[in-house]
Amino acid sequence: MKYADMAVPSRALHLWRYTPWARIHPASVADVPEASSIRFNVLDGGGHLVDGAPRILDGNDIARVFLSELGTGASTLVTDGNSSVVHLQAVASSHVAVGHLHLALTNDVSVVLHLSGEADWTGLHITGEVSPNVRAGFGMINELSANGKLLHCEDWIVGRDAALELAELSIGGFRCKSDVRTRFIASGSRLTQAISVHGNNQRHVDHHIEIHHDVPHTDSSLHVHAACDDQSHSITTGLLTIAEEANHCDAGQVFKNLLLSEKARAEAIPELEVLADEVAAAHGAASAPVDRDQLHYLMSRGLDDEEAVALLIEGFMQDGFSTLEHQVLVDEMRTRLTVHLECELKR
Amino acid sequence: MSDEAREAVGDYRFGFHDPENATIRFDKGLSEQVVRDISALKDEPEWMTELRVKAYHHFIEREMPDWGNCGQLNDIDFDNVTYFLRSSDATERDWDDVPEDIKNTFDRLGIPEAEQKWLGGVTAQYESEAVYHSIREDLEAQGVLFLDMDSGLKQHPDIVKQYFGSVVPHTDNKFAALNTAVWSGGSFIYVPKGVHVEMPVQAYFRINAKNMGQFERTLIIADEGSIIHYVEGCTAPTYSTDSLHSAVVELIAMKGAKIRYSTIQNWSANVYNLVTKRGLAHENATVEWVDGNIGSKLTMKYPAVLLKGEGAHAEIISVAYAGQGQHQDAGAKVHHLAPNTTSNILSKSISKNGGRSSYRGMLQVTPKAHGCRSKIVCDALMLDSDSRSDTYPTMEVGNSTADLEHEASVSKVSGDQLFYLMSRGFTEEEAMGLIVNGFFEPFTRELPMEYAVELNKLLELEMEGSIG
Numbered sequence: 001m002k003y004a005d006m007a008v009p010s011r012a013l014h015l016w017r018y019t020p021w022a023r024i025h026p027a028s029v030a031d032v033p034e035a036s037s038i039r040f041n042v043l044d045g046g047g048h049l050v051d052g053a054p055r056i057l058d059g060n061d062i063a064r065v066f067l068s069e070l071g072t073g074a075s076t077l078v079t080d081g082n083s084s085v086v087h088l089q090a091v092a093s094s095h096v097a098v099g100h101l102h103l104a105l106t107n108d109v110s111v112v113l114h115l116s117g118e119a120d121w122t123g124l125h126i127t128g129e130v131s132p133n134v135r136a137g138f139g140m141i142n143e144l145s146a147n148g149k150l151l152h153c154e155d156w157i158v159g160r161d162a163a164l165e166l167a168e169l170s171i172g173g174f175r176c177k178s179d180v181r182t183r184f185i186a187s188g189s190r191l192t193q194a195i196s197v198h199g200n201n202q203r204h205v206d207h208h209i210e211i212h213h214d215v216p217h218t219d220s221s222l223h224v225h226a227a228c229d230d231q232s233h234s235i236t237t238g239l240l241t242i243a244e245e246a247n248h249c250d251a252g253q254v255f256k257n258l259l260l261s262e263k264a265r266a267e268a269i270p271e272l273e274v275l276a277d278e279v280a281a282a283h284g285a286a287s288a289p290v291d292r293d294q295l296h297y298l299m300s301r302g303l304d305d306e307e308a309v310a311l312l313i314e315g316f317m318q319d320g321f322s323t324l325e326h327q328v329l330v331d332e333m334r335t336r337l338t339v340h341l342e343c344e345l346k347r
Numbered sequence: 348m349s350d351e352a353r354e355a356v357g358d359y360r361f362g363f364h365d366p367e368n369a370t371i372r373f374d375k376g377l378s379e380q381v382v383r384d385i386s387a388l389k390d391e392p393e394w395m396t397e398l399r400v401k402a403y404h405h406f407i408e409r410e411m412p413d414w415g416n417c418g419q420l421n422d423i424d425f426d427n428v429t430y431f432l433r434s435s436d437a438t439e440r441d442w443d444d445v446p447e448d449i450k451n452t453f454d455r456l457g458i459p460e461a462e463q464k465w466l467g468g469v470t471a472q473y474e475s476e477a478v479y480h481s482i483r484e485d486l487e488a489q490g491v492l493f494l495d496m497d498s499g500l501k502q503h504p505d506i507v508k509q510y511f512g513s514v515v516p517h518t519d520n521k522f523a524a525l526n527t528a529v530w531s532g533g534s535f536i537y538v539p540k541g542v543h544v545e546m547p548v549q550a551y552f553r554i555n556a557k558n559m560g561q562f563e564r565t566l567i568i569a570d571e572g573s574i575i576h577y578v579e580g581c582t583a584p585t586y587s588t589d590s591l592h593s594a595v596v597e598l599i600a601m602k603g604a605k606i607r608y609s610t611i612q613n614w615s616a617n618v619y620n621l622v623t624k625r626g627l628a629h630e631n632a633t634v635e636w637v638d639g640n641i642g643s644k645l646t647m648k649y650p651a652v653l654l655k656g657e658g659a660h661a662e663i664i665s666v667a668y669a670g671q672g673q674h675q676d677a678g679a680k681v682h683h684l685a686p687n688t689t690s691n692i693l694s695k696s697i698s699k700n701g702g703r704s705s706y707r708g709m710l711q712v713t714p715k716a717h718g719c720r721s722k723i724v725c726d727a728l729m730l731d732s733d734s735r736s737d738t739y740p741t742m743e744v745g746n747s748t749a750d751l752e753h754e755a756s757v758s759k760v761s762g763d764q765l766f767y768l769m770s771r772g773f774t775e776e777e778a779m780g781l782i783v784n785g786f787f788e789p790f791t792r793e794l795p796m797e798y799a800v801e802l803n804k805l806l807e808l809e810m811e812g813s814i815g
Binding site: 010267270281287 | 412731733738743746751752753758759
């Protein structure tokens with residue numbers, strides 16, 4: 001289907017309820033504006049980029065169709081198998097920037113993508129395939145400029161007996177809409193996904209996470225931690241489906257929001273659709289202010305009010321990544337988070 | 348019952364129906380004239396007629412919801428529904444005066460027996476209007492008003508005008524508009540300041556005719572410091588064609604008042620049950636919904652509470668049982684509009700024989716609502732691989748001092764529990780029945796004992812043949 005033939009999605013759908021298509025589109029919804037390409041570079045590690053990428057496209061989703069029509073350039077990361085870590089950089093400049101990155105993960109590897117740039121609007125589509133028996137990790141650090149908009153889609157396919165870890169640290173951009181979808185195509189596979197969001201000023205961060213268990217014996221775990229300060233707004237919608245034949249799946253989602261100011265807002269909608277009975281599926285969501293007992297404990301150790309709160313925010317956000325096993329991802333996320341919080345909270 | 352109907356609805360205990368002896372029956376279909384005729388027939392004040400007409404136009408213009416079970420919703424043929432049917436010329440206060448055939452129906456359901464034993468008052472609604480209504484003398488002497496809604500409008504027009512549509516306006520949703528246009532029957536209750544109605548009052552709703560639409564309207568106002576417990580039950584006969592039940596319930600709990608509204612919905616499996624229930628809780632008031640959904644083809648019902656006054660509390664306990672061909676799309680909504688308000692939501696659902704149960708909830712904390720606390724727990728039990736369970740909870744938090752928790756789980760009956768019970772001599776079916784009853788126990792313990800026993804029996808019936 002072409003973008004021009006698609007209707008603007010209804011706000012009755014949770015996916016578009018809080019960030020309607022018109023608010024994340026770079027211009028008016030009827031337009032497909034001129035766009036320049038995001039520059040992808042391999043910073044270090046064992047891999048190189050080649051032009052072109054296979055299409056893994058949900059033809060019914062307006063964001064993916066729009067991104068595919070907006071940008072013609074695409075890159076594929078090919079890992080060389082000798083190194084277990086690859087650092088990638090994606091730089092978005094100009095008014096509207098768009099890019100498609102494909103990751104063919106055929107060996108045990110951790111890939112870290114640093115997304116930065118001054119573009120007013122960034123469209124990023126990441127697709128990935130994890131080969132059978134591979135233990136792969138992909139982490140993205142969104143450190144776009146503070147006044148940019150981001151439309152970010154990810155589509156992952158996880159092969160037999162493979163394990164995928166996805167991590168995201170969202171600290172950049174003014175308005176961000178992320179839609180990350182993972183599908184298990186063979187049994188024995190596993191997904192561990194962790195997202196930490198820091199909302200400050202008037203940041204609006206909307207994450208939609210879909211995990212589809214179409215086959216039996218697949219496990220997934222999703223943890224989203226959002227710390228919302230000032231007048232920021234964090235939204236997390238999840239859709240976890242377990243197909244009728246997908247018995248012996250174990251799936252869980254936890255959404256936690258830490259509310260730090262009177263005008264901060266957070267929404268959590270962890271949806272569950274279960275058609276098989278031999279499964280364990282659960283989700284949980286919680287929103288709360290900073291725990292007074294924890295604050296009191298830290299202040300009784302000599303920290304002042306601001307330092308104690310900052311430490312609790314850092315701990316809360318870092319805790320989001322504690323379920324990951326790829327230590328490189330955990331370290332990258334935590335280091336960048338610490339630097340970010342030190343800059344932000346000292347202002 | 349025809350074979351076709353039996354196949355459609357299964358073994359439904361209340362599936363009998365009596366010959367239809369209508370004194371007034373409108374033709375099928377809805378038009379502005381039908382709406383005006385219903386109002387004229389009831390000799391209503393002009394403001395109500397105009398409200399009905401306005402609601403009718405809103406209903407026509409409003410799109411069908413594009414969420415939930417859209418497929419089944421779009422199957423509703425509004426032109427094939429009878430919107431008004433009067434079976435009795437008067438609302439009787441003496442059971443002996445109720446027309447014989449109607450009395451037989453309620454006798455079979457045990458209404459007069461229950462009334463003698465433990466009810467503070469009872470309304471029995473048959474088709475569109477109440478046919479029997481009574482209230483205990485001591486409550487009447489205390490100034491408690493318990494009337495069917497039509498009588499309430501006639502005898503207390505000022506109170507009805509003040510509160511009717513104040514919690515659920517006709518523009519709220521398509522089915523609230525339909526109800527406002529064609530409402531008939533339901534209960535009207537006013538509890539004066541400080542009066543505690545210790546015995547529950549009850550309404551019983553029965554659809555008897557084929558392709559009938561029942562659109563009762565209930566309005567309960569508990570004045571400052573008062574307490575009331577209202578219980579309703581619903582059944583219908585089994586036909587091969589569908590019936591529509593689209594009620595609106597409005598509860599208003601003034602400062603320090605408490606309203607508990609308990610429902611056991613056991614419509615036959617050819618009834619669309621599309622109900623809007625909402626309560627408004629003022630300062631330190633409590634509104635409780637205890638909601639059991641056993642029957643119907645499609646239920647879409649989300650009891651809601653608006654916590655408007657500081658310190659108000661909402662409690663919603665709901666259970667749903669989705670058997671073959673059923674979709675129970677139930678849930679709860681709580682809007683924390685004022686500081687220091689609290690809420691507690693517990694939802695339990697069971698899916699069996701290809702049934703589908705969905706929890707759809709909304710928890711909202713507005714920016715001015717400081718210090719709110721809420722806890723939501725959703726548990727779903729799947730009894731076979733043909734069934735389905737969904738949860739669609741929404742939490743919108745606009746205040747940093749709110750403390751909210753939500754947890755949900757979907758599982759099947761534990762093999763260990765089954766094994767334990769069977770090793771004590773129970774058959775697999777008995778063991779499964781015990782586990783299901785235990786699963787619903789947090790709900791049944793909130794019901795009056797007679798209802799709890801009835802619910803357990805209903806579940807046992809539903810569970811029959813569930814093994815093998």
